[in-house]
Amino acid sequence: MTSAPPLVLPGPHTTGATGHAWLHAAVARIEADFQRSADTHLIALPLPDFAARGIDLYLKDESTHPTGSLKHRLARSLFLYALCNGLIHEGSTIVEASSGSTAVSEAYFARLLGLPFIAVMPRSTSPEKIAQIEFYGGRCHWVESASAVYDEARQLELETGGHYMDQFTYAERATDWRGNNNIAESMFHQMARERFPVPRWIVVGAGTGGTSATIGRYVRYQQHASQLCVADPVGSVFAAYHRTGDATLTGPGSRIEGIGRPQVEASFIRSVIDRMIEVPDADSLAAMRALSRLLGRKVGPSTGTNFVGMLTLAHEMLARGEQGSILSLLCDSGERYLPTYHDDGWVADKLGDCSTAHEGIVRLMRPALTSGT
Structure with a gap:
């Protein structure tokens, strides 16, 4: 599956003018995607x-x-939270520990921004979810038990120099609960x-x-x-x-x-x-x-x-x-x-x-x- 066209802004990961331009384009792309979606029934x-x-x-x-799931809301919030906190940059590898649905949704947003995505998940995850992650250009990284996903995701974050989204920590703070x-x-x-x-x-x-x-x-x-x-x-x-x-x-x-x-x-x-x-x-x-x-x-x-x-x-x-x-x-x-x-x-x-x-x-x-x- 081909990925979405990348945000065409050359240069290294930086917080200077180029980095801010990439950030603004990334947030705008996510917000435009949101505006194309009607509310759920x-x-x-x-x-x-x-x-x-x-x-x-x-x-x-x-x-x-x-x-296709509730986790679409979470993934959108996690990406915006990480972008606006300076945790994701141009070219960042996105890593997540997920049993399926969150990884599917995060793979979608990673593709939207032209970023590589790795889902750390147990081998017992349903084949349909695996296929959807791969459809959006994500890669699955297997562990033998659900309890092993956290450490493996952190290790992949270090190896890739990317960002571990860590839904289990940031889900409660990434969404504006006031409205x-x-x-x-x-x-x-x-x-x-x-x-x-x-x-x-x-x-x-x-x-x-x-x-x-x-x-x-x-x-x-x-x-x-x-x-x-x-x-x-x-x-x-x-x-x-x-x-x-x-x-x-x-x-x-x-x-x-x-x-x-x-x-x-x-x-x-x-x-x-x-x-x-x-x-x-x-x-x-x-x-x-x-x-x-x-x-x-x-x-x-x-x-x-x-x-x-x-x-x-x-x-x-x-x-x-x-x-x-x-x-x-x-x-x-x-x-x-x-x-x-x-x-x-x-x-x-x-x-x-x-x-x-x-x-x-x-x-x-x-x-x-x-x-x-």
Whole structure:
């Protein structure tokens, strides 16, 4: 795949006139790309049994970004942050530690600026994401376990003289959480004409923690009554860290690609999160498939995790006689996971029998069945 035309400004990496000219052209190119993109859609889920009881559920569809996932926003913010802090220069090699979606999006922006890109990732990353990284001109550098990506990325930064983007550290600070077209501002703008415009709950997953940090801070800054819930897959350390505050915790990590971590990440800000819900892998997979049928198109496994959180909170609201809206994210398309999470043989081998979980999710989607009314 050929890269985008380079920013034609000769000369070494410098902070002089030439360096500033390259920087200005780079920022302008990213901003022009942003202006070509419409906002992502807000989907009202067709769940009439909940709606009849005064609870509306919504998903903001982040799969419609140019690179197909929520991480497009993060990659754009990380590039602008690094550019404006003088961390990226003409010819810089961009290095990232990523299990897939962030690397896909960063490869896109690296190509936009004519910069080489290396993604450090576990060998278990889905083939579809690998193909997309390579489509955008990126190179994949393999490690055997998720915990090894950090040190390897730092080593590659030294070897290339480039810049390690370090999404797990900078995600929470690269985005302007007060507004300026961030995801939280977009959510509340799109909800303005709904029956319950201020969500009772906003549900997200956490990989870096950047999205939950942005939304949690924005809600407080705007003085909204919404509460923030993070749906965390079993195996991730985030839920335990939220309970204990022990940043030294480690764990096996998540089997739900894109969310959950084996260690506490700097961008995960526990103090802005009101609730954590730990979701078993089988429930995430069952919810992913049930939601795919409901929408008529496939969604990814992290969206399934979010959906479990939404249904759990909806039933708690019903039990308390509350009404309101619950808003979450459709993180990426399920087309990326056809050989894995959407393949029956792969699921049976990796996760076992999910039929009981599927039956449970179907019941949760029909409150009339579970409440007996």
